[in-house]
Amino acid sequence: MxxxxxxxxxxxxxxxxxxxxxxxxxxxxxxxxxxxxxxxxxxxxxxxxxxxxxxxxxxxxxxxxxxxxxxxxxxxxxxxxxxxxxxxxxxxxxxxxxxxxxxxxxxxxxxxxxxxxxxxxxxxxxxxxxxxxxxxxxxxxxxxxxxxxxxxxxxxxxxxxxxxxxxxxxxxxxxxNQGQEMVFADRGKLWDARLTVKYFQHWYKDDTDTSHVEQNSKGTWQVKYLGSKPDSCKSIRYEYITFSGSGSGDGHLQKVGEDYYLRLGTVFNTGIPGKDTVYTLRIKCNDQEESLDLKAIKP
Incomplete structure (x- = not known):
């Protein structure tokens, strides 16, 4: 089972x-x-x-x-x-x-x-x-x-x-679906965050010659811990704000190779980002809090 x-x-x-x-x-x-x-x-x-x-x-x-x-x-x-x-x-x-x-x-x-x-x-x-x-x-x-x-x-x-x-x-x-991809990133003292957003947008007309758009996006987080004491970072609370909503939760560090990462959920949206879109990510680890503003970077 x-x-x-x-x-x-x-x-x-x-x-x-x-x-x-x-x-x-x-x-x-x-x-x-x-x-x-x-x-x-x-x-x-x-x-x-x-x-x-x-x-x-x-x-x-x-x-x-x-x-x-x-x-x-x-x-x-x-x-x-x-x-x-x-x-x-x-x-x-x-x-x-x-x-x-x-x-x-x-x-x-x-x-x-x-x-x-x-x-x-x-x-x-x-x-x-x-x-x-x-x-x-x-x-x-x-x-x-x-x-x-x-x-x-x-x-x-x-x-x-x-x-x-x-x-x-x-x-x-x-x-x-003629999908496209954008990467948003920011780096602070304790965290290095990237959000890879894959999306598509379809314009079409109905029988009355009215135009519509169908669009969706999916964002995948990669948040690396930059601090020197991962064992002390036991209580983690995060919050992110997107162009159309927000999300929050509790997390923990996961070791991958020699590095530690914070696992976050996937961001689904019926909208798509633009070149000026900013994603804000706030992370509180014990008494230390850091805020990152992720902006679009070149591939």
Missing amino acids: KKFLVILCIFSLALSGCSIPFFNREDPGKIPAQTESAGFPFTYTETIGVKDVKTALIDAGLQVTEGGVADTDDYVLNNLHPTVYTLKPLQYVLFVYEFDSLAQRIEAGWHSGSEHIITDEIPLPENWLARACTARNILIIYKFNLEKLVNAGGSPQEEDEFKNNLNALNQALFRL
Whole structure:
């Protein structure tokens, strides 16, 4: 049971670029109708096809074979038959649904965001789970056998292979979404902090010629302790402030090699940062407190 929970946790962390299927039909980022006139501040996102998905998976180093289910009629969603792929050695099945436009995918209720387990949308055998991802006008649902994933984590080498392949799938999704990356950093006397933010932004029009934007970002912290007495830094409280919210919690130092790091949570956002964005991080270790203002740096 413990191994099962560890593998499922690794799976959840590795594929955080996927999507939640919301069914409330809310309009994301609705703005007045625009046209491609002079001074238009953005360009509309181009659609992609099933072949683009397969190419991205292969380029990321995944072994892709077509097929994996006996009858795709059981997996029809929004009147679309999926193209089915099986990924090896992960041994799970991808269902790729190609909508005519990004607007159609969103209007059908499949919004981008953090990954989410789904249970009722497709048939699932016992001991299988399914998750959903989006890439522009594409919806991807992949189901996987939990027992096989648990068995794949038997040795450190197999666990590394498992995580590497999950990262490859995440890399393919990042590429399909035309993802971009920014790094924010600041250094104080006690802490050296970096926040790597991966994000995408898709502009599209609906049937009424109204423009919308779908965008998401995910920030990953790396906070290194610079002090000389890590053993004395036992009680740690942190708080961070982003351009759209804040977070806080208690933490502890973790030794990696010869250095010590503070483990923080991941920052998910439906907005994206700009070149002038500042992330503020405050850390209190015992009676010592330090505040850092992380600003964008060049790659």
